[in-house]
Amino acid sequence: MTSRMKNSVVKYFKDNIGIIIALLLMCVFLVIFPTTRTTFLTPKNVFNILRQNASNLFLATGMTMVIILGGIELSVGSVIALSGCVAAGCVVNLGLPEIVGFAAAIGVGALVGMFNGFVICKTNIPPFIVTLASMNIAKGIALVYTQGAPIRCMTDAFKFPGAGYIGPVPTPVVLMIAIFIIAVLIVNRTQLGRHIYAVGGNAQAAQFSGINVQKVKFIVYTYTGIMSGIAGIIVASRLYSGQPTAGDGAEMDAIAAVVVGGTSMSGGSGRLGGTLIGVLIIGVLNNGLNLMGVDSNWQYIVKGVVILLAVYVDFIRNRKAGR
Numbered sequence: 001m002t003s004r005m006k007n008s009v010v011k012y013f014k015d016n017i018g019i020i021i022a023l024l025l026m027c028v029f030l031v032i033f034p035t036t037r038t039t040f041l042t043p044k045n046v047f048n049i050l051r052q053n054a055s056n057l058f059l060a061t062g063m064t065m066v067i068i069l070g071g072i073e074l075s076v077g078s079v080i081a082l083s084g085c086v087a088a089g090c091v092v093n094l095g096l097p098e099i100v101g102f103a104a105a106i107g108v109g110a111l112v113g114m115f116n117g118f119v120i121c122k123t124n125i126p127p128f129i130v131t132l133a134s135m136n137i138a139k140g141i142a143l144v145y146t147q148g149a150p151i152r153c154m155t156d157a158f159k160f161p162g163a164g165y166i167g168p169v170p171t172p173v174v175l176m177i178a179i180f181i182i183a184v185l186i187v188n189r190t191q192l193g194r195h196i197y198a199v200g201g202n203a204q205a206a207q208f209s210g211i212n213v214q215k216v217k218f219i220v221y222t223y224t225g226i227m228s229g230i231a232g233i234i235v236a237s238r239l240y241s242g243q244p245t246a247g248d249g250a251e252m253d254a255i256a257a258v259v260v261g262g263t264s265m266s267g268g269s270g271r272l273g274g275t276l277i278g279v280l281i282i283g284v285l286n287n288g289l290n291l292m293g294v295d296s297n298w299q300y301i302v303k304g305v306v307i308l309l310a311v312y313v314d315f316i317r318n319r320k321a322g323r
Contacts, residue, residue, distance in 0.1 A: 012273050015262075015271065015273070015274070016261075016262065016271075016273060016274050016277055019260060019261065019262065019274065019277045019278065019281065020277060022281060023277055023280055023281050023284065026281065026284050026285065026288065027040075027041075027284060029288075030284070030288045030291070033292065035291065035292055035293065036288060036291040036292060039291055040287075040288065040291060045287070045291075047169075047170055047173065048287070049280075049283045049284060049287045050170065050172070050173045050176065050283075051162075051170045051172045051173060051238070052238075052283065052286075052287075053176075053279055053280070053282070053283035053286075054172035054173060054175060054176040054231075054234055055080070055172070055231035055234045055235050055250070056231075056250070056253050056254055056257060056279050056282065056283065057176050057179065057180060057257075057275075057276070057279045058176070058179055058227040058228070058230050058231040058234070059076045059080075059224075059227055059228060059231055059250060059251070059253075059254035060254045060257040060258055060261075060275050060278065060279050061179060061180065061183035061227060061272060061275065062076070062220070062223055062224030062225075062226075062227040062228070063076070063224065063251075063254045063255060063257075063258045064183075064187075064258050064261070064263050064270055064271075064272055064275045065183075065187065065196055065220045065223065065224070066127075066220055066221065066224055067255075067258055067259075067263050067264075067265060067267065067270060068196055068197060068200040068263060068264075068267060068268065068269065068270045069196060069199055069200045069216070069217060069220055069267060070199075070200050070203070070266065070267025070268070071120070071127040071217070071220075071221075071267075072127050072128050072131060072255075073116070073127070073131050073221065073224050073251065074128065074131040074132050074135045074251050075112060075116065075131045075132075075134040075135040075138055075228075075251070076224065076227075076228040076231070076247070076250055076251045076254060077135070077247035077248055077249060077250035077251045077252075078134075078135045078136070078137075078138035078139040078142065078247060079108070079109050079112050079113075079138050079225060079228035079229060079232060079247070080228055080231050080232040080235055080246055080247025080250055081138070081139060081142045081232065081242075081243065081244050081245065081246045081247045081248075082108055082112075082138045082139070082141055082142040082145075082232065082244075083105035083106070083108045083109050083228065083229040083231075083232030083233065083236075084105065084232040084233065084235055084236030084239075084242040084243065084246050084247075085142050085145055085146050085151055085236070085242035085243070085244055086101070086104050086105050086108050086145070086232075086242070087101040087102055087104065087105035087153075087158075087232065087233055087236055087242060088101065088151040088152070088153040088158070088236055088241060088242030089101075089145065089146075089151050089242060090104050091153050091155065091158055092151050092152070092153050093151070097157075098155060098157040098158050099157075101158070102161070102233050105229050105230075105232050105233050105236075106226055106229040106230060106233070107229070108229055108232075109225040109226050109227070109228045109229020109230070109232065110222055110225050110226050110229065111225070112134055112138055112225045112228070113221045113222040113223065113224050113225015113226060113228070114218070114221070114222050114225065115134060116130055116131055116134055116221045116224075116225065117217055117218035117219070117220070117221030117222055118218065120217060120221065121214040121217050121218050122214075135251075139244070142244040143244045145244075146242065146243075146244045148244060149244075150239075150241040150242065150243045150244075151241055151242040151243075152240060152241040153236075153240060153241060153242070154240055158236075158237060158240075159237055159240060160237065161175070161233050161234055161237040162233070162234045162235065162236065162237025162238030162239070163237060163238050163240070164237075172234050172238070175230075175234070179227070179230070180272070180276060183272055184272050184273075186223075187272055188272075192216065192219065195211050195216045196216060196220060197268060197269075198211055199211065199213050199216050199217070200267035200268040200269075201267070201268035201269075202268075231247075231250070232246070232247065235247065249300075252303065252307070253282055253286075253303070255307065256278070256282050256303055256306060256307045256310070257275055257278035257279040257281070257282045258270070258275050258278060259278070259307060259310040259311055260277075260278035260281055260282065260306065260307075260310045261273075261274030261275040261276070261277055261278030261279075262274035262278075263275065265311060281306075282303070282306075285302065285303070285306065286299065286303075289302065
């Protein structure tokens with residue numbers, strides 16, 4: 001390991017020490033808690049956590065970029081449902097190959113992202129309102145297209161992205177690693193990544209420095225739509241069906257992972273490394289609550305409290321920094 005790589009690793013742990021400790025404490029608690037100590041750290045359950053949260057990582061990579069820009073994206077959960085239904089519908093209703101269905105699902109996600117980006121860039125409508133509208137539109141289209149009923153697809157090729165394996169590793173985990181590496185390279189190693197931080201820090205100053213602010217926003221929202229489409233494929237594949245109710249609340253899990261990971265809701269700062277830990281925290285929290293037998297209704301309350309605490313910590317940090 002080179003000295004540069006060692007410095008990067010040390011910096012990563014220093015920057016994220018708080019949430020790393022929080023994740024470790026959660027894991028220790030679940031290891032010693034009577035009803036979870038024999039099941040939590042088994043290889044099967046660890047892979048189950050990673051498999052179930054792969055789709056959340058896809059959403060969270062895009063959501064991190066959006067929030068760094070100072071925006072928000074609420075339509076990702078509905079896009080999961082719509083893209084999954086389109087993928088299954090292409091195979092079952094139209095008799096098309098699975099790869100065509102998957103491409104169509106990603107295309108649907110891209111179209112929704114492009115729509116969001118275009119309206120946000122060309123109007124003064126806040127991103128919250130634009131994506132809230134597209135959330136309802138996408139959900140409505142999914143319900144109309146399926147008439148409210150799941151589209152079941154049991155072919156091996158359709159099940160592979162969400163329920164298959166590459167060697168001993170679940171396919172979603174492999175895809176999760178690949179997508180995360182690509183996202184990190186985009187944010188940390190490209191001009192687009194530098195422009196995202198510049199626009200989030202001060203859009204007017206970025207415009208004066210020659211950055212095409214509208215283009216940056218359009219690309220980021222389109223990327224987030226594509227990630228939502230891929231997440232829709234994974235979810236539909238794992239459920240063996242395209243379901244119009246799939247993805248309900250997915251936007252909240254993604255936002256929770258991003259803010260827990262340290263990305264500022266005021267824009268201009270945040271790291272995908274922190275988002276990764278945030279996804280793991282949300283995943284371990286959901287899994288632990290399920291293993292402990294906590295009612296699903298109470299789980300919403302717990303996650304709401306986690307989001308509130310994370311945003312409050314961000315508020316305190318920004319106030320101390322004088323932002």
